[in-house]
Every structure is written in C-alpha cells, then in structure tokens.
Amino acid sequence: MANDWKERLGMVYSTNPDFRFESTAGDESETLPPNRQDLHVQLDKKQRNGKKATLITGFIGTDDDLKALAKKLKTKCGVGGSSKDGEILIQGDFCNKVIEILKSENYQVKRSGG
Numbered sequence: 001m002a003n004d005w006k007e008r009l010g011m012v013y014s015t016n017p018d019f020r021f022e023s024t025a026g027d028e029s030e031t032l033p034p035n036r037q038d039l040h041v042q043l044d045k046k047q048r049n050g051k052k053a054t055l056i057t058g059f060i061g062t063d064d065d066l067k068a069l070a071k072k073l074k075t076k077c078g079v080g081g082s083s084k085d086g087e088i089l090i091q092g093d094f095c096n097k098v099i100e101i102l103k104s105e106n107y108q109v110k111r112s113g114g
Contacts, residue, residue: 031061034106041095041102042112053081054090054098057112076101 037059044055056073059066063084070083073090077097081090090098095111102109 031065035108038108038110039102040110040112041099043093043095052093054092054094056088056090056098057086059086059088073098073101
C-alpha cells in the first residue's frame with residue numbers, strides 16, 4: 001500500500017483517533033449478462049430542436065460495457081450518438097433496427113412509448 005494516500009486526496013483531516021477512512025471505490029455495478037438485461041428502446045424528440053433520436057435505457061453495468069454496446073449500435077446504424085448514466089442515445093429514428101441488433105445479441109428488449 002505504498003500509494004494509499006492517493007485514495008484520500010481531498011480528504012479533510014480528522015482528530016478522531018478511531019477514524020477509519022473507507023474508500024468508496026467499487027460503487028460501479030457489475031454488468032449483467034445480456035439475457036438478464038431489461039432494455040427499453042424509444043424514440044425521443046424532447047429538447048433536440050425537432051430532431052429524432054433513439055434512446056436505449058435500463059442498462060445495468062459498467063461504463064466501459066455501456067460504451068462498448070453504444071459503439072456497436074452506432075457502428076451498425078452508421079450514425080453518431082452518446083452513452084452515459086445507463087443510457088445510450090443514437091442519432092435518428094433507428095428503433096426497429098436497434099431492437100433487432102439487441103435481440104440478436106440476446107438482450108431482453110421492449111419498445112417504450114416516447
């Protein structure tokens with residue numbers, strides 16, 4: 001534990017002799033396998049200047065796995081998009097195509113109103 005102090009950067013000094021620093025690392029949830037994911041696909045037009053976007057919500061897992069899935073979807077649809085906070089945004093109306101791709105990857109997918 002040579003670099004233990006790096007985990008406590010920004011920590012305020014405590015005079016309590018019984019104080020124990022508890023690291024909050026590891027809060028990121030483990031990625032569920034595709035057959036246990038319950039994803040919702042919907043068309044989203046809110047706050048996008050009238051442009052359509054396909055929104056995939058309900059992903060449970062790490063940010064890296066979310067980004068990998070988003071990249072796969074964006075590549076197969078041939079468009080841009082983004083991913084954060086368990087949501088994937090694909091530019092354009094690709095609901096049906098995204099559902100087909102996710103089902104082929106063994107994800108549980110539902111189409112939501114939106």
